[in-house]
Amino acid sequence: MIKSELKRWWQRWNWSWAGLRMAWKSEKSVRQWSVVCLLSCGLALWLDLTGAERALLLALSLLVVASELINTAIERTVDLITTETHPLAAQAKDAASAFVVLTAMAGAVAWLAILLG
Numbered sequence: 001m002i003k004s005e006l007k008r009w010w011q012r013w014n015w016s017w018a019g020l021r022m023a024w025k026s027e028k029s030v031r032q033w034s035v036v037c038l039l040s041c042g043l044a045l046w047l048d049l050t051g052a053e054r055a056l057l058l059a060l061s062l063l064v065v066a067s068e069l070i071n072t073a074i075e076r077t078v079d080l081i082t083t084e085t086h087p088l089a090a091q092a093k094d095a096a097s098a099f100v101v102l103t104a105m106a107g108a109v110a111w112l113a114i115l116l117g
C-alpha cells in the first residue's frame with residue numbers, strides 16, 4: 001500500500017519534470033518568465049525584507065511561471081482539438097494568456113507596494 005503510493009508520487013514527479021522540460025524547450029515565454037522569476041526571487045532574498053514580504057514575492061514569482069505552464073497546456077490542448085481558426089479556440093487561448101498577464105501584474109503590484117509602501 002505505502003510502496004504503491006510512493007511509486008505513484010515518484011511517477012507524478014517524473015511526469016511533472018517531463019512537463020517542465022518540454023515547456024522550457026518549446027516555449028520562449030516560459031524561458032523568459034523563468035528568468036524574470038529567478039531575478040525576482042534573487043532580489044527578494046537579497047533585499048532587507050520581512051519574512052512575510054519575502055514569502056509573498058517568492059510565491060508570486062513562482063506563480064507567474066506556473067501560470068505560463070497552464071497557458072502552454074491550454075495552447076497544446078486547443079491545438080490538439082483543432083488547428084483551424086475558431087472563435088472558441090481564440091477565446092480559450094486569449095483567456096489563458098490573460099491569466100499569465102494578471103499573475104504578472106499581481107507580482108508587479110506586490111513589488112511596488114513593498115518598495116514604495
Ligand SMILES: Nc1ncnc2c1ncn2[C@@H]1O[C@H](COP(=O)(O)OP(=O)(O)OP(=O)(O)O)[C@@H](O)[C@H]1O
Pocket residue numbers: 027029071075082083084085086087089090091093094097
Ligand atoms: N485555432 C485558433 N483559432 C483562432 N485564433 C487562434 C487560434 N490559435 C491561436 N489563435 C490566436 O492567436 C493567439 C496566439 O496563439 P498561439 O497559439 O500562436 O500562442 P503563442 O504565440 O504561442 O502565445 P505565447 O507567446 O503566449 O506562448 C491566441 O491568443 C489567439 O488569439
